[in-house]
Amino acid sequence: MSDTHSPGLHPSRPRSWWGWGWADDHPDDAECAALGALLPGTLAKPLPVPRVADLRIGPPAVRPPASLARLVTEDPAERAAHAMGKAYRDVIRALRGRPGRLPDLVARPARDQDVADLLDWAGGRGVAVVPYGGGSSVTGGVEYRGDAHRAVLSLDLTGLDRVLEVDTAGRAARIQAGILGPALEAGLRPHGLTLRHFPQSFAFSTLGGWLATRAGGHYATGRTRIDDFVQSLRVVTPAGTAESWRLPASGAGPSPDRLFLGSEGALGVITEAWMRLAERPRHRASAAVSFRRFADGLEAVRAVAQSDLAPANCRLLDAGEAALSGAARDGAAVLVLGFESATGPVEARLAAAVELAREHHGVPAEDSRGPGGPGGDGPDAVGAWRSAFLRMPYLRDGLARMGAVVETFETAATWDRLPGLVEDVRAATAAAAREATGHPATVNCRLTHVYPDGAAPYFTVLAAGRPGEEVAVWDHIKSAATETLHRHRATVTHHHAVGRDHRPGYDRQRPEPFALALRAAKDALDPHGILNPGVLVGP
């Protein structure tokens, strides 16, 4: 029995079963202690790295028939690794030895027909099926809660990991849904193409996961959400396989693809998609602009978002976020701007955007120009932010080991509501954290995605925990945040999906007739109610 599992591109490199990413990238005990010292009220020494053996995992409640046995494992390490996603809530539950209900079995289909066969079997036996891609859900999207099903199967799709077909002239590719980000880009690179979708979880999430959760990418403006890059989908449902036609556009009824995008495994299992691609960018330029007041930064970002400059990157960090990431240490908010193009220089667009920022009291950083953007990196504000961005989830897990409460959540709202929303969320979450822990909390904010009509603020909460009660502390904070979002009619999630954690907010947000329609659609496609029970609809 091993404490690691190794899917995807690096079969030799161990993934952490309980925390983010690569096991060997995790902070060691000394680094954890140093992180903990930055926050008041953390533990004296880190919680030990949890071991699968300590979970005392019993035998599965069901075993697969012989015809499916080759696809299925009951290995305890696999079952533990597939028990939850990677939210703070999940990490701390693993650290405290109290993970959610473990799946009885983990299946790795090798082709679409395997998925259909597994659904058939599970449907007939009342076995819940939880689709699992890279397992990076931060909203309880890949676990099972409750006891309404006699057994749980985690359907790990990472065996469906190939780029099957590339249409170079039409810039599209047929790609299996279980492919992880790096393998997907590696498969497209020889064709000079890219999906250009780089969420923070890129290395540890799959195309199918992005599609099922309507993921937002790294890019900050324009068509950043995965939805817009879908040409067609193949979805295996208990009621048959849905395959939409490859079309650049169609006006034939409500879009079939848009029903499955965001369906989080509750309506079917996405096994394949034709995705729209782009030429790889050859021109890049980036800059950082600082603002004394976050509110000025908001106005600058609105001006840029409403221009036709179309930056690839347009991230506004508040003072705390800028300090945390090393983008600025002088109490200023920082706007990170990045432009890119496959066809021509972008310096003029960058200059125009900087000029717009200047009109709103922005001060361009002297040393901020550089080969930034998603491909670049450097010793400047832009590069500092990017490095911190990718390291962040590991640091979160290090802080979790110190008993701290560290988590993020995101939303989106129209411009008119943004300034008040950001202030209210800050105040409500900080107050809830102090109430629950007796210690002050840090709440930082950045805008991750901006639109002509609004933006998506992303909040990071850093607080002391209450030893052994970290989940309750976080739930208390999150509940205050959700209430505040609801009061402002800001979405419960911009790109983290609903999963199980966001159900309280989601159930109040979606129009009730739409909920009726969704439930009816689910009953039609999943008559035995086995598909990812508890997300989106149902108890």
Next chain:
Amino acid sequence: MSDTHSPGLHPSRPRSWWGWGWADDHPDDAECAALGALLPGTLAKPLPVPRVADLRIGPPAVRPPASLARLVTEDPAERAAHAMGKAYRDVIRALRGRPGRLPDLVARPARDQDVADLLDWAGGRGVAVVPYGGGSSVTGGVEYRGDAHRAVLSLDLTGLDRVLEVDTAGRAARIQAGILGPALEAGLRPHGLTLRHFPQSFAFSTLGGWLATRAGGHYATGRTRIDDFVQSLRVVTPAGTAESWRLPASGAGPSPDRLFLGSEGALGVITEAWMRLAERPRHRASAAVSFRRFADGLEAVRAVAQSDLAPANCRLLDAGEAALSGAARDGAAVLVLGFESATGPVEARLAAAVELAREHHGVPAEDSRGPGGPGGDGPDAVGAWRSAFLRMPYLRDGLARMGAVVETFETAATWDRLPGLVEDVRAATAAAAREATGHPATVNCRLTHVYPDGAAPYFTVLAAGRPGEEVAVWDHIKSAATETLHRHRATVTHHHAVGRDHRPGYDRQRPEPFALALRAAKDALDPHGILNPGVLVGP
């Protein structure tokens, strides 16, 4: 009893009850005869303009309760005007005195609650409700077929015709669904804003109609489809009113709005929407480029669509279409390019696009530059095309009066399928026309919308009719076209919607599990099956 009705902006100007647009814009008998002379096999003199009195309309099968009486009329002229849309098929049926089943009543709600009350009443009595905006459907979307319902109510939404609220900073407006295009733009103009959605039917179609049919606008690239401009929707369904939140983006489950967009009145009645707007463009430039070979034009258009130049207009006309519209008379295909911006000059982008076209053997027209685009007009190829574009539906009706068969249809496909598709559709429709009439037919093609991964070809068929059998002739031609589209897996409609005319193609195109889901959603929202029966789902 009057033969005209006058909704919308020009209460004093009469709309035609049987044909396109304004009654006083219709060609007179002499012009009809001249048009007919252009085609072999047409009638010697035009069919008379049909009169409502000749339809001998009986009393309605139901009468509304007193509480709703103020909203409802049984005036025969209104019932005749609301009997059908404006397809060739509809026009010729009216000319031949055989319109579809007339609605028994026409209702004009003044507020959302009226819509809910009317649906309540109709649901309890088995009265079919056919939502009706501008009535410009060309796919049988606003008529009733069959006899499964005891009566039919046409729900004319043009009384809900106001811009209710404008968020200037966030560039959005709350607009009632029954507003016609010109009134909508007139309401936004004082704020310096525009929806920038100009379908050919602009003057005679409504926001709600655009939303319910996922309309494509005048603009040729990027976000041209109405879907992308929706911030939130308000939809009255028999199961309650669905109102989504105003959000720039959300990842909370499948998009509620996307289920109602394209639902064609079968799931609910869209009464209001918050729409994303744009600043009015101040800079425009356009050009025409001609190509000896249509295939070269296709390659040029693909290159432009895959660049980041983002023209507002990028329409490729084949030789026949160019000749018909006066854009060229030398047998060349013509590419009409237009750029616009609210923020800066667009000449450089135009020049770059023309250069791309030149690389694919395009020859820029010497005199083609001018203040073109949707706002401009002029004595050049660009302006000629635009004038012809707006006049086209009137000429169609003139030709219909000469017993000709004149109709358009559109599709979309990926680039790899386009050249073969266009050739096959041309050949199949021309052959079917000859077969049905004994005369040669003209089949022209233009690309109306282009995407990085494909384009939308739009076909115009001009053929002789067979006196009295025009509908059968057209159905024969259309059936051949639909078969050809299906063989190429090209969508049955890019932006004309499904209605009733496209059901044969649509039923084979949509994935069967999606059809199951859609039927289930319809049953949940419309338990009495009264909403626009026959479109999208059901018999």
